[in-house]
Amino acid sequence: MNSMMNTPPIDSLAQDFVRFSVEAGVLRFGDFTTKAGRASPYFFNTGLFDDGAKLMKLGEFYARRLLASGLEFDMLFGPAYKGITLAAAVAIGLAREGKSVPYAYNRKEAKDHGEGGTLVGAPVRGRVLIIDDVITDGASKREAADMIRAAGATPVGVAITMDRQERASDDPANRRSGVQYVEQExxxxxxSIATLADLMQFLDTAGDPVLAANRARVAAYRERYGI
Known part of the structure; x- marks a missing residue:
């Protein structure tokens, strides 16, 4: 009885997204090295949402999560480079749900001709939602927030695909994740559309012995690095 009471509720949107990511080959299991140098039993690569159908579906997942959240925003901002494509996909996904909003993005290097500057797209104003794939240590999100403020607008949030729910640093004095840094600092x-907890729940219920075989390794990784 107690185990049933302690079981977290199933987030159907997150479960659908994890399933879609596995089927699309974006979420893979095996032996990988993360940006932090950790040996990880899974890898989530948004660069593999690499055709129109996958991007359209991805934008719809983002849009459904954003609309369900109740977070108020006036426009989207995609940090170069991955955020550029993602922000466009999310803008389309939102429009399909009846909420059309402008979006902008930045260049890595300023242009000195044409419209010039580092910002491209709609004027950056009002409440701005940053769109990106993941949060590692939060540094790039600080840069994006600073650009938005410099343009006279207000950053209100960050939307990502997968929250890995792990410590950004191996320093025992700093056990925060990148997501916690962005929220607290x-x-x-x-x-996030989904989290590592959602991934583990998917492995528990997928009914596929090949997928289920990865569950123990993912759990061990979370035990070592999780928040």
């Missing part, structure tokens, strides 16, 4: 709400 930058004051931005973070919304």
């Amino acid at each position: 930058l004051g931005l709400k973070v919304l």
Whole structure:
């Protein structure tokens, strides 16, 4: 009885997204090395949402999570480079749900001709939601927030695909994740389509012995690095 009471509720949107990511080959299991140098039993690569159908579906998942959250925003901002494509996909996904909003993005290097500057797209104004794939240590999100403020607008949140729910640093004095850093230090709400907990729940219920075989390794990774 107690075990049933302690079982977290199933987030159907997150479960659908994890299933879609596995089927699309974006979420893979095996032996990988993370940006932090950790040996990880899984790898989530948004660069593999690499055709129109996958991007359309991805944008719809983002849009459904954002609309369900109740977070108020006036436009989207995609940090170069992955955020550029993602912000466009999310803008389309939102429009399909009846909420059309402008979006902008930045260049890595300023242009000195044409419209010039580093910002491209709609004027950056009002409440701005940053769109990106993941949060590692939060540094790039600080840069994006600073650009938005410099343009006279207000960053209100960050939307990502997968929250890995792991410590950004191996320093025992700093056990925060990148998501916690962004929320606590930058004051931005973070919304993720799915989390590592959702992934583990998927492995528990997928009914596929090949997928289920990865569950123990993912659990061990979370036990070592999780928050």
